[in-house]
Amino acid sequence: MSAAADYSRTAEGDADALHFTGALTLSQLGDVPARLKGEAPAARIDITDVHRMDTIGAWLIYRLARDYDAEVIGADQDEANLLDQVSRADKPVKVRPDRTPPLIRVLAQVGEATDAAVRSTLGLVGFFGALLIATWNVITHPRRFRYNAVVQRFEVVGVHALGIVGLMSFLVGIVIAQQGAVQLRQFGAEVFTVNLIGRSAVKELGVLMTAIMVAGRSGSAFAAQIGSMKLTEEIDAMRTIGVSPMEALVLPRALATTLLMPLLGFYAAILAIVGGGIFCWITLEIPPITFVQRIREVVPMTDLWQLLIKAPVFGAIIAMAGCYQGMLVQGNAEEVGLRTTAAVVQSIFLVIVLDAFFAVFFTALGWP
Structure with missing residues (x-):
């Protein structure tokens, strides 16, 4: 001792x-x-x-x-x-940290946000590369394609979304018609409300509003589902038994969203036109036959092509952002909520940025 x-x-x-x-x-x-x-x-x-x-x-x-x-x-x-x-x-402990000057604090926050945005973008690009590799593996080995998973995603992403997407588009069409009629009435050009409804619904609002709705509905669900599986180590178990999470979880969701977005976008555009047409019939006394005839005259086929080109790109971005953020979940259940929010914000931001790019691109092609 x-x-x-x-x-x-x-x-x-x-x-x-x-x-x-x-x-x-x-x-x-x-x-x-x-x-x-x-x-x-x-x-x-x-x-x-x-x-x-x-x-x-x-x-x-x-x-x-x-x-x-x-x-x-x-x-x-x-x-x-x-x-x-x-x-x-043996040093005095500060109860409160030194106050950072406001300008330094703002610059630090801007720098952190910029760094996070760059890292997230690079990570999404890498995730897209992994998705392409998984797609090629499935193409070269067709028996690994999961038909049931894709069909189930069709139902969740497409069929179950018809009600909310249709209602939203119908109401947006009414709002566009009402606001356009109020402004055009000042110039005695209320008849051009039909032009406003047709072109805005088919060219922009149909696909854009649908993308935002799918991002908030399906993109967040992808992040939450995959994030929960990551927390419970189901994804690690899949890798252990030789199942690729990219092929089993990500590819069916990305494929279903990419294929269904053009259909949902077209469906939304039609319902927006229907809503605007009903408003014009009741308020502006434009008969439905005249409204449809006018729509056919003022909406060029290039507007529909723009919708069908943009929609699958938006769908792929939404699916990738949701699955990517879900794969980043680690630590605790709070991380699932944070990543779900990040998935919605990231997908909506990228959709709007790409929509602006497409607008410039199609204008350069001569598709005004």
Whole structure:
């Protein structure tokens, strides 16, 4: 058993020294700290004969050296390291951190957001590459294609979305007709409300509003489903038994969303036109036959081609963003909610950016 701690005052030359012996540990200190309170300062603290020391003993020696402005001698390598660690901890702790200047704080937040956006974009590009590899693997090995999973995604992404997408598009068509009629009435050009409804619904609003609705409905569901599977280690189990998560989970969702977006976009555009047509019939007294005839005259076929080209691209972006964010889930259940939100925000942002790009691109092609 270790000897109890003790000390004695010795003279070394012209200076006094406190010579410690035994074990400077919590269980062996005894009344040493109380006795030291009455001691006169010493120039040196000798711990040569201390054969064991813990953090409490190191703090006692460090405090004496600090208060007496004394030199500690006789410490071996371990004791010197312990005293050094204790000295580093002897600093005032701030209850509140220093206030960062507002400009620096704003710049830091902008920098962090930019860094996160760049990393997320690069990660999405890499995820797209992995999806292409999985697609090629399925093409070269058709038996690995999961028909049931794709059909199930058709039902979830497409059939179950018909009601909300149709209602939203119908109401948006009414709003466009109402607002357009109010503004055009000032110039006596209410008849051009039909042009506004037809071109805006087919060319832009049908596919754009559908993409936003699918992103909020299906993209978030993809992120939550895959994120939950990641937390419960189901995806790791799939890899263990030789099943590729990209082929089993991501590819069916991406394929279903890509194929169904043109159909949902066309469906939304038709219902928006129907809503606008009913408003024009009731309020502007434009007969349905005249409305349909006018729609056929003012809406060029290029508008429909634009819808059918943009829709699958939007669908692929939405599916990839949802699955990518779901794959990033780790740690706890709160991460599922954060990644689900990130999936919706990222997909809507990319859809709007791509829509702006398509607008410039089609204008350059001569499809105004």
